[in-house]
Amino acid sequence: MSAAAAARCSGVVRIYAAPEGDVHALKGVDLQLPAGSLTALTGPSGSGKTSLLRILAAQDRPTAGTAEIAGTPLGPLSRRGLRALRRRSVGFVLARPSDNLQPQLTALGHLRAAGRMRGLRGRPLTEAADELLGLLELGHRAEHRPDQLSGGEQQRLALAQAVVGGPQLLIADEPTGELDEATADDVLRAVRALTARGTTVLLATHDPRVEQVADRVLAMRSGTIAGERVDGRHVAVIDPDGRVQLPDDALARFPGGRVLVTLDERGVRLEPPA
Numbered sequence: 095m096s097a098a099a100a101a102r103c104s105g106v107v108r109i110y111a112a113p114e115g116d117v118h119a120l121k122g123v124d125l126q127l128p129a130g131s132l133t134a135l136t137g138p139s140g141s142g143k144t145s146l147l148r149i150l151a152a153q154d155r156p157t158a159g160t161a162e163i164a165g166t167p168l169g170p171l172s173r174r175g176l177r178a179l180r181r182r183s184v185g186f187v188l189a190r191p192s193d194n195l196q197p198q199l200t201a202l203g204h205l206r207a208a209g210r211m212r213g214l215r216g217r218p219l220t221e222a223a224d225e226l227l228g229l230l231e232l233g234h235r236a237e238h239r240p241d242q243l244s245g246g247e248q249q250r251l252a253l254a255q256a257v258v259g260g261p262q263l264l265i266a267d268e269p270t271g272e273l274d275e276a277t278a279d280d281v282l283r284a285v286r287a288l289t290a291r292g293t294t295v296l297l298a299t300h301d302p303r304v305e306q307v308a309d310r311v312l313a314m315r316s317g318t319i320a321g322e323r324v325d326g327r328h329v330a331v332i333d334p335d336g337r338v339q340l341p342d343d344a345l346a347r348f349p350g351g352r353v354l355v356t357l358d359e360r361g362v363r364l365e366p367p368a
C-alpha cells in the first residue's frame with residue numbers, strides 16, 4: 095500500500111448467495127483512499143455502495159480481489175482478526191443518529207466507553223474525549239444524553255465516537271440522510287474538521303451538499319465505479335478490459351446500443367451510427 099493511502103482495494107468482487115441465485119454486488123472495484131481525504135460514493139440504490147463500504151470498514155471480506163486497511167490485507171484475517179482490525183482502525187457511522195448511540199450514556203460517556211474499548215485509559219482518554227468534543231462543537235453538551243441532543247448534535251457525537259482512541263479511517267453510510275439542511279451542514283463541517291486533522295473519510299450519499307464539499311465524488315453503477323467527478327467535470331473510468339460506462343445523459347444519445355468510434359489527433363469521438 096502506498097504510504098499516502100489509508101485504505102485501498104483492487105479488483106474487489108462481492109457475490110452474495112441468495113435463494114434466487116448469486117447476486118454480483120461488486121464486479122471488480124479498484125479504489126484508493128488517500129490519507130486525510132473526503133471521498134463521496136454516489137449511485138442508484140442497489141449499485142453496490144453499502145457492499146463496498148462494508149468491505150472497507152472490515153465488516154465483510156471480498157469474494158475475490160484484495161482490500162487493505164491501514165496496511166493490513168483483509169483476505170487472510172479470521173473473524174476475530176477482522177473484529178480487532180475494525181476496533182483498532184475503523185470508525186463506522188450509520189444514517190439514523192439513534193442507531194449510532196446508546197440512550198443511557200451522556201456524550202462524554204459515549205467517548206469514554208469507545209476510547210476504553212480501544213485501549214485508552216486515564217489522562218490520554220480524558221484528553222482525547224475533550225479534544226473531540228471541542229473540535230466537533232459539543233463541549234457544552236458533554237453531560238447530555240442523546241434524547242437531550244438535536245439530530246445534528248447526535249450525529250456529530252457519532253462521528254466523535256467513531257474516531258476516539260485511534261481510527262484514522264471513518265466510513266459513513268448516508269450520515270446526513272436523516273437531517274435537515276442546516277443540521278447537515280454542521281455535520282459536514284464536523285467531517286471536514288476531522289479530515290483536517292488527518293482522518294480519512296468515505297461516505298455513501300445521495301446528498302448533493304456532501305458532493306460539493308468532498309475532495310472526490312465516485313459514481314457507482316451496477317457494482318463498478320463508473321465515473322469520477324473532478325473539478326466539476328465527469329471523468330469516466332476505463333476498466334482493465336477497456337470498458338467505459340457513459341454517464342446517463344450521454345448514454346441516452348445511443349438508444350440503439352451501438353456507437354461509431356472515431357479516433358483523431360484531438361481524441362476519441364463517439365457518435366450514433368448513421
Ligand SMILES: Nc1ncnc2c1ncn2[C@@H]1O[C@H](COP(=O)(O)OP(=O)(O)OP(=O)(O)O)[C@@H](O)[C@H]1O
Nearest residue numbers: 110111112117119138139140141142143144145146
Ligand atoms: N446480504 C445480501 N444478500 C443478498 N443480496 C444482497 C445482500 N446485500 C446486498 N445485496 C444485493 O447486492 C446489491 C448491492 O446492494 P448494496 O446494498 O451494496 O447497494 P447500495 O448501492 O448500497 O443500495 P442502497 O442505496 O439501496 O443502500 C443489491 O442487488 C442488493 O439487493
